[in-house]
Amino acid sequence: MTGKGGTGKTTVAAALALGLAAGGHRTLLVEVEGRQGIAELFGLGPLPYEERRVAGTADGGEVRALAVDPELALLEYLDMFYKLGAAGRALRKFGAIDFATTIAPGLRDVLLTGKVKEATTRTADRRRVYHAVVLDAPPTGRIGRFLNVTAETARLAKVGPIKTQSENVAALLRSPMTSVHVVTLLEEMPVQETVDAIGELNGLGIPIGKVVVNAGRPPLLTGTKVSQAELRRGLAAAGLPTDRATVSGLYAEAKAHLTRRELEESLRVELAELGQPMVELPLLPSGVDRAALDTLAAELLGTR
Amino acid sequence: MDRILADLGVRIIVCCGSGGVGKTTTAAAIALRAAERHGRRTVVLTIDPARRLAQSLGLTELDNTPRQVKGIEADESGGELHAMMLDMKRTFDEVVLAHTDPARATEIFANPFYQAMSSTFAGTQEYMAMEKLGQLHARGEWDLIVVDTPPSRSALDFLDAPARLSRFLDGRMLRLLLAPARAGGRSMFSLVTASFGMFSRVVQKVLGAQLLTDLSGFVAALDSMFGGFRQRAEQTYRILQARETAFLLVAAPEPDAIREAAYFAGRLGEERMPLAGLVLNRVHRTAVEGLSAERSRAAADELERAGGHDATADALRVHAALAEQAVRERRVAAAFTDAYPAVPMVEVAAQPADVHDVDGLRTVGDALSQP
Ligand SMILES: Nc1ncnc2c1ncn2[C@@H]1O[C@H](COP(=O)(O)OP(=O)(O)OP(=O)(O)O)[C@@H](O)[C@H]1O
Numbered sequence: 001m002t003g004k005g006g007t008g009k010t011t012v013a014a015a016l017a018l019g020l021a022a023g024g025h026r027t028l029l030v031e032v033e034g035r036q037g038i039a040e041l042f043g044l045g046p047l048p049y050e051e052r053r054v055a056g057t058a059d060g061g062e063v064r065a066l067a068v069d070p071e072l073a074l075l076e077y078l079d080m081f082y083k084l085g086a087a088g089r090a091l092r093k094f095g096a097i098d099f100a101t102t103i104a105p106g107l108r109d110v111l112l113t114g115k116v117k118e119a120t121t122r123t124a125d126r127r128r129v130y131h132a133v134v135l136d137a138p139p140t141g142r143i144g145r146f147l148n149v150t151a152e153t154a155r156l157a158k159v160g161p162i163k164t165q166s167e168n169v170a171a172l173l174r175s176p177m178t179s180v181h182v183v184t185l186l187e188e189m190p191v192q193e194t195v196d197a198i199g200e201l202n203g204l205g206i207p208i209g210k211v212v213v214n215a216g217r218p219p220l221l222t223g224t225k226v227s228q229a230e231l232r233r234g235l236a237a238a239g240l241p242t243d244r245a246t247v248s249g250l251y252a253e254a255k256a257h258l259t260r261r262e263l264e265e266s267l268r269v270e271l272a273e274l275g276q277p278m279v280e281l282p283l284l285p286s287g288v289d290r291a292a293l294d295t296l297a298a299e300l301l302g303t304r
Numbered sequence: 305m306d307r308i309l310a311d312l313g314v315r316i317i318v319c320c321g322s323g324g325v326g327k328t329t330t331a332a333a334i335a336l337r338a339a340e341r342h343g344r345r346t347v348v349l350t351i352d353p354a355r356r357l358a359q360s361l362g363l364t365e366l367d368n369t370p371r372q373v374k375g376i377e378a379d380e381s382g383g384e385l386h387a388m389m390l391d392m393k394r395t396f397d398e399v400v401l402a403h404t405d406p407a408r409a410t411e412i413f414a415n416p417f418y419q420a421m422s423s424t425f426a427g428t429q430e431y432m433a434m435e436k437l438g439q440l441h442a443r444g445e446w447d448l449i450v451v452d453t454p455p456s457r458s459a460l461d462f463l464d465a466p467a468r469l470s471r472f473l474d475g476r477m478l479r480l481l482l483a484p485a486r487a488g489g490r491s492m493f494s495l496v497t498a499s500f501g502m503f504s505r506v507v508q509k510v511l512g513a514q515l516l517t518d519l520s521g522f523v524a525a526l527d528s529m530f531g532g533f534r535q536r537a538e539q540t541y542r543i544l545q546a547r548e549t550a551f552l553l554v555a556a557p558e559p560d561a562i563r564e565a566a567y568f569a570g571r572l573g574e575e576r577m578p579l580a581g582l583v584l585n586r587v588h589r590t591a592v593e594g595l596s597a598e599r600s601r602a603a604a605d606e607l608e609r610a611g612g613h614d615a616t617a618d619a620l621r622v623h624a625a626l627a628e629q630a631v632r633e634r635r636v637a638a639a640f641t642d643a644y645p646a647v648p649m650v651e652v653a654a655q656p657a658d659v660h661d662v663d664g665l666r667t668v669g670d671a672l673s674q675p
Pocket residue numbers: 003004005006007008009010011012037139214215216281282283284285287288457560
């Protein structure tokens with residue numbers, strides 16, 4: 001799940017993880033930017049680097065959440081291949097891991113996406129542990145670089161296990177198992193970034209899923225254009241004041257609303273032209289609680 | 305805003321705030337007004353402006369230096385508007401060039417670590433925005449510099465990122481990596497050597513030997529520039545504390561943005577940086593204060609039942625929704641004004657469409673200057 005900052009990536013990712021857990025499945029909701037957005041959304045304390053149950057569904061499904069810490073992911077990775085043990089911990093203490101993952105952001109990204117791949121393909125009793133893994137990904141401005149792991153690591157690591165690892169991740173990200181959804185609002189900048197990101201991901205051969213138009217408001221106008229004369233008559237019929245200030249004020253408000261709607265409509269057309277499936281989610285005025293997430297999940301998956 | 309712009313002692317205005325609240329728009333509107341109405345020779349440093357706004361300001365040439373904006377109405381006032389868009393990588397390159405000889409610089413530019421860091425390091429953009437501000441200030445060609453800040457979730461990043469970057473450039477790991485080189489291959493501290501040996505063995509195993517060579521090359525090259533880097537960042541930080549600087553905090557009337565604004569106001573106080581005011585942007589206000597949401601909605605329902613006045617019913621519903629939104633926004637904004645009652649505040653109405661031309665900027669400028 002990507003999108004411009006603040007458009008609702010975390011909210012929509014959580015709703016999707018919940019929706020996909022329906023039917024008694026287990027899903028994993030992953031965040032990678034160290035913001036503890038999932039914990040905040042579910043009203044929990046900071047999540048450790050550990051898969052934890054954060055929500056259940058009525059039919060026995062569950063959502064687990066994981067906040068990936070790049071340092072710990074690197075240690076885990078090193079341990080898997082090299083059995084470092086105490087030496088690994090010493091490296092961490094010295095700040096070496098922080099250093100390595102900071103100076104080479106591509107390295108950090110391959111660790112983060114590598115962890116997602118591991119969870120996605122993990123099996124127990126010869127069955128996949130997770131029915132689906134939903135990643136609350138970096139925003140549109142960084143998504144191409146983040147998912148294009150091979151290009152970034154190829155610049156730094158020409159041989160060795162990191163290179164192999166990144167090739168495996170890249171293959172998964174370009175397979176039909178992956179789908180990148182883009183969340184947007186009906187505002188100019190988020191729509192522009194959505195268009196740009198989809199172009200970029202297409203160029204990289206990474207499969208794109210839905211365009212999620214979040215926080216839309218229901219139409220208030222039936223479409224008939226109002227005139228000041230009609231307003232005066234209507235207000236009189238309703239027993240409301242018909243002075244000039246009231247009439248011209250209401251007129252100005254209706255006109256501004258219409259302008260806004262027309263702009264939204266043209267942005268909607270621009271999004272539709274991308275040719276991806278589109279889904280619109282309502283603005284939930286009382287904020288995002290569990291019931292709101294369920295509503296969004298039903299809209300997202302068309303199960304309402 | 306006019307009071308601030310008329311004060312010739314104010315030579316730098318910094319627009320801060322969390323992501324998407326309108327920092328770039330506000331910065332551009334202020335700079336335009338300063339040039340048109342106050343006759344000031346103004347430069348605005350924008351960061352990642354919306355494409356259409358950039359076009360209207362003539363920001364098509366990406367040469368990382370200000371260009372005069374043509375076609376503004378400044379004949380009478382004698383002001384000028386210059387605008388530029390920050391190019392982060394180029395600014396980093398300029399810093400390198402300023403601190404080292406061309407041969408060394410070429411070597412650094414070719415280093416893959418430098419390439420990664422100058423284009424993707426978290427905080428590089430903030431650091432380079434400060435660097436560019438320092439450069440513009442040093443040129444002394446403008447009597448007002450208006451600075452936009454990078455799009456980040458937290459307004460605090462602008463203040464924190466440069467320190468984080470210089471801490472990093474100056475940090476323990478770098479010194480560790482440099483230790484053998486400095487001591488002619490043998491460090492005085494065996495612990496350091498042992499750790500470094502272990503570090504390099506692991507890096508070599510995982511990433512290959514070439515990477516380590518590149519890394520130490522990068523570190524050694526940077527070593528000669530640390531001092532200069534930090535010094536420049538500190539100088540700019542001091543400019544931000546000076547009386548010639550005014551911080552404007554931009555926020556939208558939404559809980560996250562207001563919370564961020566309050567944090568930021570607190571931080572500015574701690575850093576003794578001058579906060580000139582809060583711009584509450586994209587505010588919704590009704591044009592008919594006397595008509596409540598409830599009454600308006602009830603009337604709409606009634607008209608609909610009776611029939612014949614659907615268009616008025618629609619308009620009344622639009623009004624009801626707007627009135628409710630205005631109440632909600634006031635409540636949200638009060639969290640800031642209650643905590644910082646002494647900070648002046650100005651409201652800018654949400655325009656029906658995005659602001660991407662000079663006319664739109666003038667409208668915002670007018671709103672900013674309401675008494
Ligand atoms: N459909 C909706 N209705 C009402 N509020 C919403 C809706 N979607 C998101 N929000 C609210 O909008 C805000 C931003 O949402 P969220 O944190 O999911 O965005 P994000 O894209 O993850 O942001 P960031 O880029 O900061 O990570 C939150 O306060 C959230 O509760």
